Amino acid sequence: MNKNIIEKLQILADAAKYDVSCASSGVNKKNTGKIGSSQASGICHTWASDGRCVSLLKILLSNDCAYDCEYCVNRLSNDVRRASFTPEEVAELTIEFYRRNYIEGLFLSSAVEKNPNHTMEKIVKTLLILRNQYGFSGYIHVKAIPGADKILIHQAGELADRMSVNIELPTEAGLKLLAPQKTMKKLFLPMDQIKQEIGRSKYELARYRHAKSFVPAGQSTQMIVGATKESDMDMINITDQLYKKFSLKRVYFSAYVPVNQGGNLPAISSTTAPMLREHRLYQADWLLRFYKFKANELLDQSNPNFDKDFDPKMMWALRNIKEFPKEINKVSVNELLRIPGIGMISARRILKQRKIRNITFDDLKKMGVVVKRARFFITCGGKYYGEKNLDPENIKNILNPVPPYEQLSLKI
Amino acid sequence: MVYLHDGTFNGLLTCVYEHYYLEKANGIYPENRFEMELLEQEVHIATDDVKAKKVYDAIWNKISDEAMKNVYYTFLSNDYKKDCYILKYLELGFKMGYKVDNDHTNKDVINVHKLSSKVSKERHRLLGLLRFQEVGDVLYAPLTPDHDLIELLADHFADRMRNEKFIIHDKKRNKAVVYNKKEWMITDFTYENEIDVSEKERDFQEMWKGYFEHIGIKERKNLVLQRQFVPTRYRKNIVEFNK
Numbered sequence A: 001m002n003k004n005i006i007e008k009l010q011i012l013a014d015a016a017k018y019d020v021s022c023a024s025s026g027v028n029k030k031n032t033g034k035i036g037s038s039q040a041s042g043i044c045h046t047w048a049s050d051g052r053c054v055s056l057l058k059i060l061l062s063n064d065c066a067y068d069c070e071y072c073v074n075r076l077s078n079d080v081r082r083a084s085f086t087p088e089e090v091a092e093l094t095i096e097f098y099r100r101n102y103i104e105g106l107f108l109s110s111a112v113e114k115n116p117n118h119t120m121e122k123i124v125k126t127l128l129i130l131r132n133q134y135g136f137s138g139y140i141h142v143k144a145i146p147g148a149d150k151i152l153i154h155q156a157g158e159l160a161d162r163m164s165v166n167i168e169l170p171t172e173a174g175l176k177l178l179a180p181q182k183t184m185k186k187l188f189l190p191m192d193q194i195k196q197e198i199g200r201s202k203y204e205l206a207r208y209r210h211a212k213s214f215v216p217a218g219q220s221t222q223m224i225v226g227a228t229k230e231s232d233m234d235m236i237n238i239t240d241q242l243y244k245k246f247s248l249k250r251v252y253f254s255a256y257v258p259v260n261q262g263g264n265l266p267a268i269s270s271t272t273a274p275m276l277r278e279h280r281l282y283q284a285d286w287l288l289r290f291y292k293f294k295a296n297e298l299l300d301q302s303n304p305n306f307d308k309d310f311d312p313k314m315m316w317a318l319r320n321i322k323e324f325p326k327e328i329n330k331v332s333v334n335e336l337l338r339i340p341g342i343g344m345i346s347a348r349r350i351l352k353q354r355k356i357r358n359i360t361f362d363d364l365k366k367m368g369v370v371v372k373r374a375r376f377f378i379t380c381g382g383k384y385y386g387e388k389n390l391d392p393e394n395i396k397n398i399l400n401p402v403p404p405y406e407q408l409s410l411k412i
Numbered sequence B: 001m002v003y004l005h006d007g008t009f010n011g012l013l014t015c016v017y018e019h020y021y022l023e024k025a026n027g028i029y030p031e032n033r034f035e036m037e038l039l040e041q042e043v044h045i046a047t048d049d050v051k052a053k054k055v056y057d058a059i060w061n062k063i064s065d066e067a068m069k070n071v072y073y074t075f076l077s078n079d080y081k082k083d084c085y086i087l088k089y090l091e092l093g094f095k096m097g098y099k100v101d102n103d104h105t106n107k108d109v110i111n112v113h114k115l116s117s118k119v120s121k122e123r124h125r126l127l128g129l130l131r132f133q134e135v136g137d138v139l140y141a142p143l144t145p146d147h148d149l150i151e152l153l154a155d156h157f158a159d160r161m162r163n164e165k166f167i168i169h170d171k172k173r174n175k176a177v178v179y180n181k182k183e184w185m186i187t188d189f190t191y192e193n194e195i196d197v198s199e200k201e202r203d204f205q206e207m208w209k210g211y212f213e214h215i216g217i218k219e220r221k222n223l224v225l226q227r228q229f230v231p232t233r234y235r236k237n238i239v240e241f242n243k
């Protein structure tokens, strides 16, 4: 293998690294070919210098883009080094890295090289080599390139474990501003096709022995946070809709990293906040998917954005203080999950423990409850361990006291 | 009275058996690690597979498969008192049945759960952090794990790499999992020589290192976080953390 490949690999890794939608797996799969298996829990193989988990070989087939999206390093009008892999090269790299246990699988994306069909054909060819020639049965996530023929997306779906179409910007207006060659409709088309085909393959797999699976690990998407003016409420509402309309497995959020300077983009200096926003959106997404919260419970017109100091669940609890305190030894699991400081694991433990004996306040910590936060919202055997009155402002102050000098300056 | 065993799992189970049928023990230790205690009388218990099997079956039948896993994982841990904790946990388990694992406030349960989850976490971490190098026609992975757990890695790789020969070498304990494309076994193993790395192997190592460097986002550099996930003690066996 020559210098050329080493260099291409670096260019195409650089070009892919801002895509975050690459948690591995979600499926358990034994080795049904010659090499490769998947674990539902997901395996991180290393952690990059920014502390992010590296699970899949995440690369672009090409960064030589015919489009010109303003937020993207690979845009046509940018002056960056360009490179393209052949399908054979990507397949070999994947297998050799996999054998050495560097990676859990492949996450293959691409800029629009020439046109959508040409790009999608190359992606399909890569998968064919991996699956058929090498007998690779490990995890593969590929992008569906919007605008590519249905048949190509269908072929890719039969070979991949997961597919995704990135929305990137959550509103039509945002797209118009920063990604003029894209429209919501064009993005939703492949998402809808993938959804339909997943449904159909599930139906057929249950009935016919030789039915083919279609992206068994489901589809996902990604949105950029902080490149346009959308509020958190806009983001959460569309996230909620995406889960419902396209039965997505995951929506990922990516705090905007200013790689380009442009009139329509936020100034480079004003982009530290997106990291915190990204974090809050993930917390909220979690509440939607696992804690049975509804989007409109988390944010509304009068509170369109998440709080800087408190997580979304705490903010919900403080706004709905009249629902508290809840008795640890009595309330249902769904109610337990709404108590700040109690998560999935501790809620489950509480349920089991209650069957053995009543839970005391001292037990809570041993069960993994964050007592510091939970104590305001619960009773244990009828006794309350919080402050004298259930006043949201007071609770906020205790949890996150405002330094005195700040208070002063606010009063002036 | 403390019981000492030969360090095998059956040895431990035999001690548990004798605790019930011979005399109560205040503790159980593997003999090679036991540090003499002044006030305790030590008894060496000879491993007896029949007695061990009885305890083994009793854990399955009277407690649960989850308890079995907890006991075994705890046994593999590096904690000095691990076998003492197992004894306490089993005593409680034989009284409470499968419910023992629901009692998250009991310290005897907590002790075992803690160690079992430490082993389980290290296993999960190593499934990712283990690195093979191609040496001749064998894939070789050296490790220095905190706990004695390479056998817990074997099934995973034997399935995943079913057409490859591989060796997973615990350098601390001089043992290895050896897989020959059909089945794996645990064997005593030492290998101290410098590994003769082929050109092809070096190329892929270089490519991976290059990739690894480029995948991090510069603007978000966070080496402290990185160190939490990949502690320094693991790094010498991980190619991308070595020059």
Ligand code: SF4
Pocket (backbone or CB within 6 Å): A065, A066, A067, A068, A069, A072, A073, A074, A075, A076, A110, A111, A112, A179
């Ligand atoms: S199409 Fe994709 S790769 Fe091309 S400029 Fe837009 S976001 Fe970047």
